[in-house]
Amino acid sequence: MGSDYDISDDDADYYDDEEMMDGTQDDEEGDDDTESADDMDYGDDFKVSTKAKRKPYEVEYESLSQQAVEKLMQRDVDHICGIFGVEPDTASLLLRHSKWNKEKLIENYMDNANSVLVAAGVTLPEPAETSARTHNITSSSQQQSSASRRPATRGSKLLGLASSSKSGVKSPSPPKALSRTPSRKTDEPFVCTICFNDAPDLQTLALDCEHMFCTDCWTDYVMAKVRDESEHSIRCMAEGCALVAPDQFVRTILLAPAGPDTSEEEQAAKEKTWDRLQELFVRHFVACNTNLKFCPYPSCTNTVSCPSAASKSSLTTVVPIVSCGARGIGAQDSASSMSSSQQFVNGLGLKGKEHKFCFGCPIESDHRPVICSVAKMWMKKCRDDSETANWIKSNTKECSQCQSTIEKNGGCNHMTCKKCKHEFCWVCMGPWSEHGTAWYSCNRYDEKTGVDARDAQSKSRASLERYLHYYNRWANHEQSAKLALDLYAKTEKKMEEMQITSALTWIEVQFMKKAVEEVDKCRMTLKWTYAMAYYLAKGNEKDLFEDNQRDLEKAVEDLSELLESPIEAENIPTLRQQVTNKTVYVQKRNEIVLEDTAVGFLEGRWKWNVSVEGFDAPEEA
């Protein structure tokens, strides 16, 4: 069963899958997303996984290529085909319409198949029988109904009657892939109502609704929908018609063999659109499935499956950092769009970063050890201007006359507003004239309010200082990590030169790379430990956490310093020894921090000083 994904892009092997499904999947209906019963059924036993390799701070996940996800989709489609007895195209439309919720689809379909088919755009609704139009319908000829839609009848067409002049009730049978029969047997030649082309050899297409348009218009329309609007559901072009084009229909439009007058360029654009459409299908499927997440890196089409982090409650105990396995940004063709600094780093061997992201939240980097909700809270705090407001509150007062904000940066309490020249007392905010001769001491000083005001100010000042303590360290690690990469780029260049000028070999000058990567990784951990520490409630647990943090920080700074020492050919062997040793140590310290924190989450050891969803409310200080 594990080899299901090996079947690559072969479209014709539905039946193998179906056999397998009959045996295994029907019993597992109860699960909300059964598509993965065989391959991803480790949701329950991942904690006692026999693969002891996994560290406590890692989650079990699987990276899926686009083909692999298409395989999963195909399996759902086949399942629905088997139950409803419909064509794969119909099953696809139904599943997409029901957001791939198979259970609900089956329930609704069994309840009222026709309304589900109509809602999904598979079949036409029963025509609203108005006496005026019935005779038109019974006269049956499809040519006639299409002719009646010609622009000559503009006056009545305007208000959307076109869509309701159906040629009868459709059975819920699968849609014909397409009808290529151009209606040229009639006396009147066919004119496409979109482009007004009336060439006698015009190629035309229509869905089951028989709204016929020329193939060129269909092509333009499909390309515009897919490329410009990223829309995967392609509705009939007629106004108000809700029929959705089945895949075969779109495929014919985009992948039909090139005619003599189609340029290679156009053909390539069509093929690209088809590929894009497939990607949109996959994205839609992934978005509908909580076990899956699309890799957020630009132009990457991989998906990660991580059932153990699919539920919201699981995110209070795990930090699901996953990687889709790819590296770098985009394929080679996107290299030109990269900024020069990115190219610089890429060119120098880091080869672009691994596509690491968090499965549980939109933060596109490794925010271990801190859990998603706390990381999010921290990011929000750093982004919004609450701290600016806080600073203003702690350090300024407003002139009681003109409301200008004033910062008192020294001197006595006798303030003169620079703007309006109002003189007042900084302590009581009253006009200075009332202070009489008691300069330098406010004799209108109200014990109670004065103390309260100062309390409030010093409190907000203290909280600001606390925040800045953590924020500065957080920002510092981010900055240092960037500097380390820059340094590495320079160093590597130097080492490359040394390979040429001295007797050193390539392998002997490679130790820096590992060290820089490790420093980068650890600084990310350290960065997020500050976000975590900011929210951790005071106590022994926090002290222990900060001890681990301190040890890691010390080790990282030592290694960083080593990396900055001047490199000369003669000191390379010693430097190499030191750097290698230190790297191993740093790696170990990092693991201790990550592991201890992760275990702490599993044990429910961490307490916060703010309320965090899924945790106990903080104790009142």
Place this chain on the structure above:
Amino acid sequence: MASISSRRLAKELREIQSEGCPVGISLLEANDFAKWLFTIEVMGDSVYQGEVYTLQFRFDSHYPISSPAVQFVVTDGKEAPIHPHVYSNGHICASILGNEWSPVLSVIAVCVTLQSMLASCKKKERPTDNDRYVRNAPENPKKTLFHYDGEHYNFKSTYLQD
């Protein structure tokens, strides 16, 4: 592409010139296939009785696959009608100009729909978020349609059900 758009517009223009516009709508200017102007007026009993508005259509080379950019002219002393779906900068909140656009619709069809939108209005009112919208609105109303927030979207569909 460009040829389809101009062929189609040429055909629409020919039809307008030969058959004339529906009552209350008349072609003001169509010198090219990029911008057309119409005057529009609600006939019969309505809150807009006797008022004539100017409607501007702008077409790109993908017309009619892509919808035309339609708005009321608010320059040269002209004003947009006061209507719950018309902003004071002339932008119109109507689903057929956005996600309900269909390539089979024509310029005249849009005019007629907007005319009936005005005709069905009982009370002259600006949209509730007029000020906020007008402050941030892009020059081309089509750009808004693609970035409609939920509120607007509901707004549009409300109109649909009217």
